[in-house]
Amino acid sequence: MWRYIGRKLFVYLLTFVIAVTINWMIPRFMPGDPVRSMLNRASISDPEALERMTTYYETVFGLDTPLYQQYFNFWAGLFRGELGVSSMLYPQPVLDIILRSLPYTLALLLPAILLSWIVGNRFGAFAARNKVLDNTVLPVGYILTATPYMWLALLLAWSMGIVLGWFPASGGYSFSLIPEFSWLFISDLISHWFLPFMSLFIVALGGWAIGMRNMIIYELEADYSNYLQALGAPRRLIRRYAFRNAMLPQITGLAVQLGTVIAGALLTEIVFNYPGLGTLILSALNNRDFFVLQGVFLFVVVGVLIANFIIDIIYVLIDPRTRVQMTGGGA
Amino acid sequence: MTLRVNDLKVYYQTLRGDVHALDGVTFDLADGEIMGLAGESGCGKTTLGKSLIRLDSRMKHVGGTIELDGKNVPIADEKAMVPLRYHEISLIPQYAMSALNPTRKIGRMIKDLMKARGVDPASIEDELHRRLELVGLEQDVLNRFPIELSGGMKQRVVMVISTLLNPSLLIADEVTSALDVSTQRAVAESMVEFRDRGFVKSMVFVTHDLSLVYQMADTIMVMYAGHVVEKASAKTIVNEPKHPYTQMLISALPEVGSTEEQGRLEGIPGKPPGLLDPPTGCRFKDRCPLAFSKCSERPPLVEIEPGHWAACWKTG
Numbered sequence: 078m079w080r081y082i083g084r085k086l087f088v089y090l091l092t093f094v095i096a097v098t099i100n101w102m103i104p105r106f107m108p109g110d111p112v113r114s115m116l117n118r119a120s121i122s123d124p125e126a127l128e129r130m131t132t133y134y135e136t137v138f139g140l141d142t143p144l145y146q147q148y149f150n151f152w153a154g155l156f157r158g159e160l161g162v163s164s165m166l167y168p169q170p171v172l173d174i175i176l177r178s179l180p181y182t183l184a185l186l187l188p189a190i191l192l193s194w195i196v197g198n199r200f201g202a203f204a205a206r207n208k209v210l211d212n213t214v215l216p217v218g219y220i221l222t223a224t225p226y227m228w229l230a231l232l233l234a235w236s237m238g239i240v241l242g243w244f245p246a247s248g249g250y251s252f253s254l255i256p257e258f259s260w261l262f263i264s265d266l267i268s269h270w271f272l273p274f275m276s277l278f279i280v281a282l283g284g285w286a287i288g289m290r291n292m293i294i295y296e297l298e299a300d301y302s303n304y305l306q307a308l309g310a311p312r313r314l315i316r317r318y319a320f321r322n323a324m325l326p327q328i329t330g331l332a333v334q335l336g337t338v339i340a341g342a343l344l345t346e347i348v349f350n351y352p353g354l355g356t357l358i359l360s361a362l363n364n365r366d367f368f369v370l371q372g373v374f375l376f377v378v379v380g381v382l383i384a385n386f387i388i389d390i391i392y393v394l395i396d397p398r399t400r401v402q403m404t405g406g407g408a
Numbered sequence: 409m410t411l412r413v414n415d416l417k418v419y420y421q422t423l424r425g426d427v428h429a430l431d432g433v434t435f436d437l438a439d440g441e442i443m444g445l446a447g448e449s450g451c452g453k454t455t456l457g458k459s460l461i462r463l464d465s466r467m468k469h470v471g472g473t474i475e476l477d478g479k480n481v482p483i484a485d486e487k488a489m490v491p492l493r494y495h496e497i498s499l500i501p502q503y504a505m506s507a508l509n510p511t512r513k514i515g516r517m518i519k520d521l522m523k524a525r526g527v528d529p530a531s532i533e534d535e536l537h538r539r540l541e542l543v544g545l546e547q548d549v550l551n552r553f554p555i556e557l558s559g560g561m562k563q564r565v566v567m568v569i570s571t572l573l574n575p576s577l578l579i580a581d582e583v584t585s586a587l588d589v590s591t592q593r594a595v596a597e598s599m600v601e602f603r604d605r606g607f608v609k610s611m612v613f614v615t616h617d618l619s620l621v622y623q624m625a626d627t628i629m630v631m632y633a634g635h636v637v638e639k640a641s642a643k644t645i646v647n648e649p650k651h652p653y654t655q656m657l658i659s660a661l662p663e664v665g666s667t668e669e670q671g672r673l674e675g676i677p678g679k680p681p682g683l684l685d686p687p688t689g690c691r692f693k694d695r696c697p698l699a700f701s702k703c704s705e706r707p708p709l710v711e712i713e714p715g716h717w718a719a720c721w722k723t724g
């Protein structure tokens with residue numbers, strides 16, 4: 078067990094190192110002069126400030142030090158939590174900017190992923206034993222999974238945000254409010270959160286429900302189900318077993334889908350102008366702010382790796398077969 | 409008389425029509441009798457076994473009756489069958505290797521099953537341990553997942569589970585087919601021992617291995633294309649078979665009673681008719697060297713001497 082986790086950890090660490098390296102390489106090996114194009118976009122009129130910025134970025138990019146030195150400096154900075162200084166919001170540190178956006182993205186992603194997974198699985202399992210429900214859930218589910226995030230997000234923003242006006246369709250909270258811990262502000266946050274969350278939740282839901290329904294039906298036909306039925310076991314027990322076995326591929330599916338969901342969340346934020354990492358990426362791109370881009374990329378990679386690692390461990394805990402293979406026992 | 413099957417007809421419903429897998433099967437099984445059920449692959453052995461305990465969704469009870477210990481077995485009535493299952497009639501399925509839930513420890517699964525069948529798991533615990541020991545398994549298997557056991561161990565676990573409630577009738581479908589020769593013998597001997605100790609009253613032992621069944625069964629019933637062709641004591645079937653099909657089966661054996669593997673039923677030229685649209689009359693007539701005009705009518709299964717039934721116009 079620990080050896081397995083150690084091995085996994087090593088693979089994830091390696092991925093992390095590679096990702097950081099690529100991240101480091103991108104602005105340095107890009108054609109043109111990244112510092113120049115970054116500063117041109119920074120639209121700073123004060124020549125003195127511009128001068129300060131130029132010196133700063135040239136030192137950071139270490140144009141006078143050898144490449145390997147720059148590479149090690151980059152890592153050293155990383156361990157001190159230094160991700161550089163933003164050019165579009167000079168002189169704010171990138172880390173601060175990201176930490177400001179991160180809660181919004183997490184508040185969208187975590188509930189959307191977990192709730193759609195839980196609700197979708199329950200719903201799919203339920204549909205598997207109900208003809209009427211099955212006949213409605215299935216087509217709706219297929220339509221939902223086939224819907225691109227962007228598209229559904231636009232549809233929701235337009236219908237419920239603009240036409241019906243039930244929820245705000247843009248921003249993280251009303252500009253007239255000052256962030257504070259009050260009921261008014263929190264309810265405002267929630268109403269802004271609702272539509273982007275819903276669009277993520279709904280798209281993911283259909284996929285999980287269909288997957289679960291199909292898996293359950295497959296498991297109910299499995300030999301162990303037939304054996305229990307022959308011995309007169311009630312449907313309840315057989316379904317419980319089927320559900321447990323059907324969960325396993327759904328957990329793997331979660332790991333596989335994670336990247337897609339995160340990409341979807343970033344796009345959804347852009348549609349709703351939601352102040353999370355996705356929106357941050359967009360403005361950093363527009364402003365050629367490589368430090369912010371690098372920083373966000375790093376956070377996304379780390380997030381995906383951590384989530385995958387957690388799923389790996391959960392899988393091992395609930396599937397005896399992987400555990401047996403790991404300890405080398407068995408037939 | 410434990411089991412009495414009369415003119416049982418069970419068809420599979422398919423898109424291309426009904427497959428007449430059991431087309432009028434009649435036989436009796438006495439208390440304490442182990443009946444070997446033999447015949448080529450596809451003759452309806454598994455179908456007969458399933459028909460005695462649970463029809464799957466494609467199977468349709470078309471006619472005939474089953475009686476166990478004097479009571480009707482309402483095979484087509486799913487609800488009414490539930491109390492009989494496991495308590496009265498039990499099954500070791502052909503797929504015993506995959507019959508155990510892969511994500512439950514075996515002991516836990518047995519507990520779940522007992523509770524679901526209204527039996528206090530504690531009340532059978534000692535008996536369970538005794539029986540595991542009897543078939544040569546450690547108590548520790550209860551703490552393991554199915555994947556941790558070898559094929560032979562899984563087979564024996566299923567054997568113990570299926571007989572735990574002392575059913576009147578046990579259907580054992582190809583329990584030895586997936587095992588190597590030495591394990592086959594051990595499993596077959598355990599089955600006889602289970603009967604001798606009264607864990608099961610009587611048994612239908614499905615196999616295509618005549619020499620194995622000859623050594624353990626009291627009687628043998630031979631099926632062909634959904635019909636019973638002959639039933640008699642194991643000795644009679646092997647030494648003095650009367651039906652031409654049985655005779656050919658026996659003569660195809662390398663040596664009667666030997667434990668030689670392979671090449672059992674390959675000696676008969678031709679192949680059985682399809683059961684989707686089976687021919688009328690004797691279903692063996694296309695391959696039968698003795699076939700004559702009368703064989704286009706179905707020969708009835710008659711008792712040609714005490715305890716010896718055959719369905720052939722030439723033996724009647």
Ligand SMILES: Nc1ncnc2c1ncn2[C@@H]1O[C@H](COP(=O)(O)OP(=O)(O)O)[C@@H](O)[C@H]1O
Pocket residue numbers: 420421422427429447448449450451452453454455456466683
């Ligand atoms: N699910 C099914 N649907 C249609 N036909 C089936 C099905 N299962 C079995 N059959 C047919 O029923 C006949 C008897 O099958 P089976 O009882 O499994 O034979 P055996 O166990 O003697 O090998 C065969 O002709 C087989 O093709």
Ligand code: SF4
Pocket residue numbers: 651652653690691692693694696697698699700702703707719720721722723
């Ligand atoms: S009834 Fe006719 S065809 Fe059938 S086995 Fe007897 S002789 Fe052969």
Ligand SMILES: [Mg+2]
Pocket residue numbers: 453454455502582
């Ligand atoms: Mg079979």
